Amino acid sequence: MGNICPPGRKSKGGVKYLPDPRPSVQISTQDHIVNDGLSSGSNDITSPTRVRPLPTLPSKNRVRALYNFEAINEDDLSFKKGDLMEVEESTLETDDWWLATHCKSHKKGYIPSNYVIKDGTSPQTQDWWFEYDRKESDKMLLVPGNPQGTYLVREATDKSSYVLSVRDSDKANGEPCVKHYRIRKMDNGGFYISAKKTFDSLIDVINHYKDNSDGLCCRLITPCPRIRPVVQFRDLEISREAIKLTNKLGAGCFGEVWKGTLRKVVDVAVKTLKVGTMSSEAFLNEAKIMHRLTHQKLVQLMAVVSAEEPFWIITELMVNGALLDFLRSDQGKKLKFNSLIEINSQVAEGMSYLESVNFVHRDLRAANILVGEHLVVKVADFGLARILESEDNVYEANENTKFPIKWTAPEAALERKFSIKSDVWS
Secondary structure (H helix, E strand, O other), X not given: OOOOOOOOOEOOOOOEOOOOOHXXXXXXXXXXXXXXXEEEOOEEEEEEEEOOOOOOOOOOOEEEEOOOEOOOOOOEOOEOOOOEXXXXXXXXXXXXXXXXXXXXXXXXXXXXXXXXXXXOOOHHHOOOEOOOOHHHHHHHHOOOOOOOOEEEEEEOOOOOOEEEEEEEEOOOOOOEEEEEEEEEXXXXXXXXXXXXXXXXXXXXXXXXXXXOOOOOOOOOOEEOOOOOOOOOOOOOEOOHHHEEEEEEEEEOOOEXXXXXXXXXXXXXXXXXXXXXXXXXXXXXXXXXXXXXXXOOOEOOEEEEEOOOOOOEXXXXXXXXXXXXXXXXXXXXXXXXXXXXXXXXXXXXXXXXXXXXXXXXXXXXXXXXXEEOHHHOEEEOOOOOOEEOOOOOOOEEOOOOOOOOHHHOOHHHHHHOEEOHHHHHHO
16 A cells, blocks of 8 residues: 555556545544544545543542442442442532432432542542541551551641651550651642652652651551441331341340341341330330430431331441440450540540530440440440430439439439439449
Protein backbone atom coordinates (compact mmCIF):
# COMPACT_ATOMS: atom_id res chain seq x y z
CA MET A 1 0.00 0.00 0.00
CA GLY A 2 1.18 3.51 -0.70
CA ASN A 3 1.23 6.56 1.54
CA ILE A 4 -1.99 8.46 2.15
CA CYS A 5 -2.26 11.83 0.42
CA PRO A 6 -4.80 14.70 0.65
CA PRO A 7 -8.05 14.27 -1.35
CA GLY A 8 -7.82 14.90 -5.10
CA ARG A 9 -4.06 14.46 -5.28
CA LYS A 10 -2.79 11.95 -7.86
CA SER A 11 0.15 9.60 -7.62
CA LYS A 12 2.69 9.33 -10.34
CA GLY A 13 0.80 6.38 -11.76
CA GLY A 14 -2.33 8.49 -12.14
CA VAL A 15 -4.21 6.68 -9.36
CA LYS A 16 -6.06 8.78 -6.78
CA TYR A 17 -4.98 8.35 -3.18
CA LEU A 18 -7.59 7.67 -0.50
CA PRO A 19 -8.71 10.85 1.32
CA ASP A 20 -7.09 11.70 4.64
CA PRO A 21 -9.42 10.32 7.36
CA ARG A 22 -8.18 12.58 10.16
CA PRO A 23 -10.26 15.77 9.67
CA SER A 24 -13.67 14.11 10.19
CA VAL A 25 -13.25 12.52 13.64
CA GLN A 26 -16.41 12.83 15.82
CA ILE A 27 -16.85 11.76 19.45
CA SER A 28 -20.17 10.96 21.07
CA THR A 29 -20.19 11.22 24.88
CA GLN A 30 -23.36 9.13 25.11
CA ASP A 31 -22.39 5.86 23.42
CA HIS A 32 -18.63 6.47 23.34
CA ILE A 33 -18.40 5.72 19.58
CA VAL A 34 -15.77 7.32 17.34
CA ASN A 35 -16.82 7.74 13.69
CA ASP A 36 -13.98 8.21 11.21
CA GLY A 37 -15.61 9.31 7.97
CA LEU A 38 -13.59 8.11 4.96
CA SER A 39 -15.01 9.64 1.79
CA SER A 40 -13.99 9.08 -1.81
CA GLY A 41 -15.91 11.35 -4.09
CA SER A 42 -19.58 11.12 -3.12
CA ASN A 43 -19.26 7.80 -1.23
CA ASP A 44 -18.57 7.91 2.54
CA ILE A 45 -17.14 4.98 4.45
CA THR A 46 -18.01 4.98 8.18
CA SER A 47 -15.95 2.80 10.53
CA PRO A 48 -17.33 2.82 14.12
CA THR A 49 -14.72 2.05 16.76
CA ARG A 50 -15.50 1.64 20.51
CA VAL A 51 -13.15 3.60 22.74
CA ARG A 52 -12.63 4.06 26.49
CA PRO A 53 -15.56 5.92 28.18
CA LEU A 54 -15.00 9.51 29.21
CA PRO A 55 -14.38 9.95 32.95
CA THR A 56 -17.43 10.69 35.09
CA LEU A 57 -17.54 14.19 36.48
CA PRO A 58 -17.33 14.38 40.28
CA SER A 59 -20.60 14.86 42.14
CA LYS A 60 -21.20 16.73 45.37
CA ASN A 61 -23.55 13.90 46.42
CA ARG A 62 -21.10 11.06 45.78
CA VAL A 63 -20.23 8.98 48.85
CA ARG A 64 -17.75 6.19 49.55
CA ALA A 65 -18.51 3.16 51.71
CA LEU A 66 -16.58 2.83 54.98
CA TYR A 67 -17.87 -0.70 55.70
CA ASN A 68 -19.52 -3.65 53.99
CA PHE A 69 -23.32 -3.64 54.13
CA GLU A 70 -25.78 -6.42 53.28
CA ALA A 71 -29.33 -5.38 52.44
CA ILE A 72 -31.79 -5.91 55.30
CA ASN A 73 -34.97 -4.97 53.42
CA GLU A 74 -35.85 -5.68 49.81
CA ASP A 75 -35.36 -2.05 48.83
CA ASP A 76 -31.97 -1.68 50.55
CA LEU A 77 -28.77 -1.42 48.52
CA SER A 78 -25.89 -3.79 49.35
CA PHE A 79 -22.32 -2.54 48.98
CA LYS A 80 -18.71 -3.29 49.85
CA LYS A 81 -16.15 -1.12 51.59
CA GLY A 82 -14.76 1.40 49.11
CA ASP A 83 -17.75 1.33 46.73
CA LEU A 84 -18.97 4.66 45.33
CA MET A 85 -22.63 5.72 45.29
CA GLU A 86 -24.65 8.75 44.26
CA VAL A 87 -27.13 9.94 46.88
CA GLU A 88 -30.39 11.57 45.83
CA GLU A 89 -30.53 15.18 46.95
CA SER A 90 -34.03 14.89 48.40
CA THR A 91 -33.02 12.19 50.90
CA LEU A 92 -29.94 13.95 52.29
CA GLU A 93 -32.15 15.76 54.79
CA THR A 94 -32.99 12.50 56.59
CA ASP A 95 -30.60 11.36 59.30
CA ASP A 96 -30.49 7.59 59.09
CA TRP A 97 -31.20 6.33 55.54
CA TRP A 98 -30.43 7.78 52.12
CA LEU A 99 -31.65 6.71 48.69
CA ALA A 100 -28.62 6.06 46.49
CA THR A 101 -27.50 4.55 43.18
CA HIS A 102 -24.42 2.33 43.01
CA CYS A 103 -21.89 3.87 40.61
CA LYS A 104 -20.77 0.50 39.22
CA SER A 105 -23.82 -1.77 39.25
CA HIS A 106 -26.29 1.14 38.84
CA LYS A 107 -28.62 -0.56 41.30
CA LYS A 108 -30.75 1.72 43.43
CA GLY A 109 -31.80 1.41 47.07
CA TYR A 110 -31.55 2.72 50.61
CA ILE A 111 -28.22 2.90 52.43
CA PRO A 112 -27.42 3.66 56.10
CA SER A 113 -25.96 7.16 56.23
CA ASN A 114 -23.49 6.29 59.01
CA TYR A 115 -21.84 3.64 56.78
CA VAL A 116 -20.59 6.11 54.16
CA ILE A 117 -18.53 9.27 53.89
CA LYS A 118 -18.47 12.02 51.28
CA ASP A 119 -16.06 11.05 48.51
CA GLY A 120 -13.20 13.32 47.56
CA THR A 121 -9.52 14.04 47.95
CA SER A 122 -9.68 16.07 51.15
CA PRO A 123 -8.06 14.55 54.27
CA GLN A 124 -11.46 14.12 55.92
CA THR A 125 -12.48 11.56 53.25
CA GLN A 126 -9.51 9.23 53.85
CA ASP A 127 -9.53 5.93 55.78
CA TRP A 128 -6.88 7.24 58.16
CA TRP A 129 -8.74 10.44 59.17
CA PHE A 130 -10.47 10.42 62.57
CA GLU A 131 -12.33 13.06 64.57
CA TYR A 132 -10.50 12.07 67.77
CA ASP A 133 -8.66 13.95 70.46
CA ARG A 134 -5.33 12.70 71.83
CA LYS A 135 -6.89 10.62 74.58
CA GLU A 136 -9.25 8.78 72.24
CA SER A 137 -6.47 8.30 69.68
CA ASP A 138 -4.30 6.60 72.29
CA LYS A 139 -7.18 4.38 73.39
CA MET A 140 -8.08 3.19 69.88
CA LEU A 141 -4.49 2.63 68.75
CA LEU A 142 -3.64 0.65 71.90
CA VAL A 143 -6.54 -1.78 71.47
CA PRO A 144 -5.13 -5.34 71.67
CA GLY A 145 -4.56 -6.82 68.22
CA ASN A 146 -3.43 -3.64 66.46
CA PRO A 147 0.07 -4.15 64.99
CA GLN A 148 3.01 -1.80 65.30
CA GLY A 149 2.61 0.87 62.63
CA THR A 150 -1.16 1.25 63.05
CA TYR A 151 -1.83 4.96 62.57
CA LEU A 152 -4.39 7.73 62.27
CA VAL A 153 -4.42 11.44 61.44
CA ARG A 154 -6.41 14.00 63.39
CA GLU A 155 -6.68 17.74 63.72
CA ALA A 156 -4.46 19.30 66.38
CA THR A 157 -6.04 20.99 69.38
CA ASP A 158 -5.01 24.44 68.14
CA LYS A 159 -6.76 23.77 64.77
CA SER A 160 -3.73 25.17 62.94
CA SER A 161 -2.02 21.86 62.13
CA TYR A 162 -2.53 18.10 62.08
CA VAL A 163 -1.20 15.21 64.16
CA LEU A 164 -0.04 11.80 62.96
CA SER A 165 -0.48 9.25 65.78
CA VAL A 166 1.37 5.94 65.39
CA ARG A 167 1.36 2.78 67.50
CA ASP A 168 4.88 1.68 68.48
CA SER A 169 6.60 -0.52 71.07
CA ASP A 170 8.58 0.82 74.03
CA LYS A 171 12.18 -0.31 73.50
CA ALA A 172 12.78 -0.56 77.25
CA ASN A 173 9.96 -2.93 78.22
CA GLY A 174 8.32 -3.93 74.93
CA GLU A 175 4.97 -2.45 75.98
CA PRO A 176 2.86 -0.84 73.24
CA CYS A 177 2.84 2.96 73.17
CA VAL A 178 1.70 5.76 70.88
CA LYS A 179 3.95 8.37 69.26
CA HIS A 180 2.49 11.67 68.04
CA TYR A 181 4.01 13.73 65.20
CA ARG A 182 2.97 17.28 64.34
CA ILE A 183 2.22 17.84 60.64
CA ARG A 184 2.73 21.54 60.00
CA LYS A 185 1.25 23.67 57.24
CA MET A 186 3.40 25.88 55.02
CA ASP A 187 2.48 29.34 53.77
CA ASN A 188 2.51 28.05 50.18
CA GLY A 189 0.04 25.28 51.04
CA GLY A 190 2.55 22.48 51.58
CA PHE A 191 2.98 20.17 54.58
CA TYR A 192 5.86 18.68 56.51
CA ILE A 193 6.83 16.73 59.64
CA SER A 194 10.52 17.44 59.20
CA ALA A 195 11.44 20.71 57.49
CA LYS A 196 14.00 18.80 55.42
CA LYS A 197 11.23 17.10 53.43
CA THR A 198 8.05 18.89 52.34
CA PHE A 199 4.97 17.67 50.47
CA ASP A 200 2.24 19.21 48.36
CA SER A 201 -0.63 17.62 50.29
CA LEU A 202 -1.44 15.78 53.50
CA ILE A 203 -2.17 12.66 51.45
CA ASP A 204 1.36 12.85 49.99
CA VAL A 205 2.76 13.00 53.54
CA ILE A 206 1.01 9.78 54.54
CA ASN A 207 1.87 7.97 51.29
CA HIS A 208 5.56 8.79 51.78
CA TYR A 209 5.74 7.42 55.31
CA LYS A 210 3.85 4.30 54.27
CA ASP A 211 6.84 3.43 52.08
CA ASN A 212 9.62 4.59 54.41
CA SER A 213 9.81 5.42 58.13
CA ASP A 214 12.27 8.23 57.28
CA GLY A 215 12.71 9.44 60.87
CA LEU A 216 9.43 8.17 62.34
CA CYS A 217 9.37 5.42 64.96
CA CYS A 218 8.31 2.94 62.25
CA ARG A 219 6.76 2.74 58.80
CA LEU A 220 2.99 3.34 58.57
CA ILE A 221 1.38 -0.08 58.14
CA THR A 222 -2.41 0.17 58.37
CA PRO A 223 -5.02 2.78 59.36
CA CYS A 224 -6.61 2.39 62.78
CA PRO A 225 -9.67 0.10 62.60
CA ARG A 226 -13.02 1.84 62.86
CA ILE A 227 -15.77 0.74 65.21
CA ARG A 228 -18.65 -0.29 63.00
CA PRO A 229 -21.68 1.88 63.87
CA VAL A 230 -25.11 0.50 64.64
CA VAL A 231 -27.52 0.40 61.71
CA GLN A 232 -30.76 2.11 62.65
CA PHE A 233 -33.70 0.06 61.38
CA ARG A 234 -36.13 1.98 59.22
CA ASP A 235 -39.14 0.43 60.99
CA LEU A 236 -39.22 0.06 64.78
CA GLU A 237 -41.84 -2.70 64.71
CA ILE A 238 -40.78 -5.86 62.86
CA SER A 239 -42.30 -9.31 62.44
CA ARG A 240 -41.23 -12.18 64.68
CA GLU A 241 -40.48 -14.27 61.58
CA ALA A 242 -37.71 -11.85 60.58
CA ILE A 243 -35.64 -12.84 63.64
CA LYS A 244 -33.94 -16.20 64.08
CA LEU A 245 -32.78 -17.00 67.63
CA THR A 246 -29.44 -18.85 67.67
CA ASN A 247 -27.69 -18.91 71.07
CA LYS A 248 -29.05 -18.29 74.55
CA LEU A 249 -26.92 -15.67 76.31
CA GLY A 250 -28.62 -15.45 79.70
CA ALA A 251 -31.84 -15.48 81.69
CA GLY A 252 -33.48 -13.48 84.46
CA CYS A 253 -36.73 -13.00 86.37
CA PHE A 254 -38.51 -11.41 83.43
CA GLY A 255 -37.20 -13.45 80.53
CA GLU A 256 -34.18 -14.49 78.48
CA VAL A 257 -31.54 -12.87 76.30
CA TRP A 258 -30.62 -14.52 73.01
CA LYS A 259 -28.21 -13.95 70.19
CA GLY A 260 -30.09 -13.81 66.92
CA THR A 261 -29.95 -12.74 63.30
CA LEU A 262 -32.27 -10.42 61.45
CA ARG A 263 -33.17 -11.78 58.01
CA LYS A 264 -29.95 -13.83 58.13
CA VAL A 265 -27.92 -10.63 57.74
CA VAL A 266 -27.48 -8.66 60.97
CA ASP A 267 -26.40 -10.15 64.31
CA VAL A 268 -28.56 -8.80 67.13
CA ALA A 269 -29.37 -9.35 70.80
CA VAL A 270 -32.97 -10.34 71.55
CA LYS A 271 -34.53 -9.77 74.96
CA THR A 272 -37.59 -12.03 75.27
CA LEU A 273 -40.10 -11.40 78.05
CA LYS A 274 -42.03 -14.17 79.77
CA VAL A 275 -45.74 -14.14 79.04
CA GLY A 276 -47.61 -12.24 81.74
CA THR A 277 -44.55 -10.74 83.45
CA MET A 278 -45.02 -7.28 81.94
CA SER A 279 -47.95 -5.43 80.47
CA SER A 280 -47.77 -4.28 76.89
CA GLU A 281 -47.86 -0.71 78.21
CA ALA A 282 -44.81 -1.21 80.44
CA PHE A 283 -42.96 -3.04 77.67
CA LEU A 284 -43.59 -0.32 75.14
CA ASN A 285 -42.57 2.28 77.72
CA GLU A 286 -39.11 0.69 78.00
CA ALA A 287 -38.87 0.48 74.21
CA LYS A 288 -39.82 4.14 73.84
CA ILE A 289 -37.20 5.16 76.40
CA MET A 290 -34.48 3.20 74.58
CA HIS A 291 -35.56 4.59 71.23
CA ARG A 292 -35.46 8.13 72.57
CA LEU A 293 -32.00 7.76 74.13
CA THR A 294 -29.32 7.74 71.45
CA HIS A 295 -25.66 7.91 72.42
CA GLN A 296 -22.48 6.02 71.54
CA LYS A 297 -22.16 4.79 75.14
CA LEU A 298 -25.72 3.48 75.43
CA VAL A 299 -26.83 0.14 73.98
CA GLN A 300 -28.93 1.03 70.94
CA LEU A 301 -32.48 -0.20 70.44
CA MET A 302 -32.94 -1.54 66.90
CA ALA A 303 -36.51 -2.90 66.80
CA VAL A 304 -39.36 -4.44 68.82
CA VAL A 305 -41.86 -7.27 68.40
CA SER A 306 -44.97 -6.12 70.24
CA ALA A 307 -47.94 -7.31 68.17
CA GLU A 308 -48.52 -10.19 70.60
CA GLU A 309 -46.80 -11.93 73.51
CA PRO A 310 -44.08 -12.90 74.13
CA PHE A 311 -42.71 -9.41 73.55
CA TRP A 312 -39.21 -9.01 72.15
CA ILE A 313 -36.75 -6.12 72.32
CA ILE A 314 -34.02 -6.23 69.66
CA THR A 315 -30.80 -4.34 70.40
CA GLU A 316 -27.29 -4.17 69.05
CA LEU A 317 -25.17 -7.19 69.96
CA MET A 318 -22.28 -6.60 72.36
CA VAL A 319 -20.08 -9.60 71.65
CA ASN A 320 -18.32 -9.84 75.04
CA GLY A 321 -21.47 -9.79 77.16
CA ALA A 322 -21.96 -8.29 80.60
CA LEU A 323 -19.06 -6.43 82.20
CA LEU A 324 -19.48 -8.49 85.38
CA ASP A 325 -18.80 -11.75 83.53
CA PHE A 326 -16.13 -10.20 81.31
CA LEU A 327 -14.04 -9.01 84.27
CA ARG A 328 -14.12 -12.54 85.68
CA SER A 329 -12.96 -14.09 82.40
CA ASP A 330 -9.33 -14.81 81.51
CA GLN A 331 -9.25 -11.79 79.21
CA GLY A 332 -10.75 -9.52 81.85
CA LYS A 333 -8.34 -10.64 84.55
CA LYS A 334 -5.41 -9.54 82.35
CA LEU A 335 -6.65 -5.97 81.94
CA LYS A 336 -4.20 -3.34 83.15
CA PHE A 337 -5.14 -0.49 85.44
CA ASN A 338 -5.34 2.04 82.58
CA SER A 339 -7.84 -0.18 80.75
CA LEU A 340 -10.02 -0.42 83.85
CA ILE A 341 -9.96 3.35 84.22
CA GLU A 342 -10.95 3.68 80.56
CA ILE A 343 -13.92 1.33 81.11
CA ASN A 344 -15.09 3.48 84.02
CA SER A 345 -14.67 6.58 81.88
CA GLN A 346 -16.93 5.16 79.17
CA VAL A 347 -19.63 4.28 81.71
CA ALA A 348 -19.42 7.80 83.13
CA GLU A 349 -19.76 9.24 79.63
CA GLY A 350 -22.97 7.30 79.05
CA MET A 351 -24.39 8.28 82.43
CA SER A 352 -23.45 11.91 81.83
CA TYR A 353 -25.56 11.83 78.69
CA LEU A 354 -28.52 10.44 80.66
CA GLU A 355 -28.16 13.31 83.11
CA SER A 356 -28.06 15.84 80.26
CA VAL A 357 -31.46 14.63 79.00
CA ASN A 358 -32.89 14.45 82.54
CA PHE A 359 -33.10 10.65 82.86
CA VAL A 360 -32.27 8.53 85.90
CA HIS A 361 -31.22 4.91 85.25
CA ARG A 362 -31.97 3.42 88.72
CA ASP A 363 -30.31 0.08 87.94
CA LEU A 364 -26.66 0.83 87.21
CA ARG A 365 -24.40 -2.15 87.96
CA ALA A 366 -21.76 -4.25 86.23
CA ALA A 367 -24.36 -6.78 85.07
CA ASN A 368 -26.10 -4.00 83.13
CA ILE A 369 -22.94 -2.75 81.41
CA LEU A 370 -22.20 -4.60 78.16
CA VAL A 371 -18.81 -5.07 76.50
CA GLY A 372 -18.24 -5.02 72.75
CA GLU A 373 -15.20 -5.18 70.51
CA HIS A 374 -12.07 -3.13 71.26
CA LEU A 375 -13.06 -2.82 74.95
CA VAL A 376 -16.00 -0.59 74.07
CA VAL A 377 -18.55 -0.64 76.91
CA LYS A 378 -22.13 0.66 76.93
CA VAL A 379 -24.85 1.18 79.51
CA ALA A 380 -27.82 -1.16 79.04
CA ASP A 381 -31.12 -2.29 80.61
CA PHE A 382 -33.43 0.71 80.83
CA GLY A 383 -36.35 -1.16 82.36
CA LEU A 384 -36.25 1.03 85.47
CA ALA A 385 -35.15 4.25 83.76
CA ARG A 386 -37.41 7.24 84.29
CA ILE A 387 -37.47 10.87 83.24
CA LEU A 388 -37.09 13.43 86.02
CA GLU A 389 -40.03 15.79 85.72
CA SER A 390 -40.28 17.30 89.21
CA GLU A 391 -38.74 20.64 90.10
CA ASP A 392 -36.21 19.03 92.44
CA ASN A 393 -35.20 16.43 89.77
CA VAL A 394 -36.22 13.51 91.99
CA TYR A 395 -38.26 10.49 90.92
CA GLU A 396 -40.26 8.87 93.73
CA ALA A 397 -41.07 5.20 93.10
CA ASN A 398 -44.25 3.57 94.37
CA GLU A 399 -44.18 0.98 97.15
CA ASN A 400 -44.57 -2.00 94.82
CA THR A 401 -41.54 -1.21 92.68
CA LYS A 402 -38.74 -3.79 92.84
CA PHE A 403 -35.14 -2.67 92.50
CA PRO A 404 -31.67 -4.08 93.39
CA ILE A 405 -30.85 -2.99 96.96
CA LYS A 406 -27.18 -3.96 96.69
CA TRP A 407 -26.33 -1.15 94.26
CA THR A 408 -28.92 1.39 95.40
CA ALA A 409 -28.13 4.64 97.22
CA PRO A 410 -29.38 4.87 100.85
CA GLU A 411 -31.94 7.61 100.18
CA ALA A 412 -33.36 5.60 97.28
CA ALA A 413 -33.46 2.34 99.25
CA LEU A 414 -35.05 3.92 102.35
CA GLU A 415 -37.25 6.64 100.87
CA ARG A 416 -37.63 5.37 97.27
CA LYS A 417 -36.37 8.71 95.96
CA PHE A 418 -34.12 8.44 92.90
CA SER A 419 -32.01 11.18 91.34
CA ILE A 420 -28.84 11.69 89.35
CA LYS A 421 -26.98 11.52 92.67
CA SER A 422 -28.34 8.05 93.38
CA ASP A 423 -27.05 6.94 89.96
CA VAL A 424 -23.64 8.36 90.91
CA TRP A 425 -23.73 6.24 94.08
CA SER A 426 -24.41 3.12 92.01
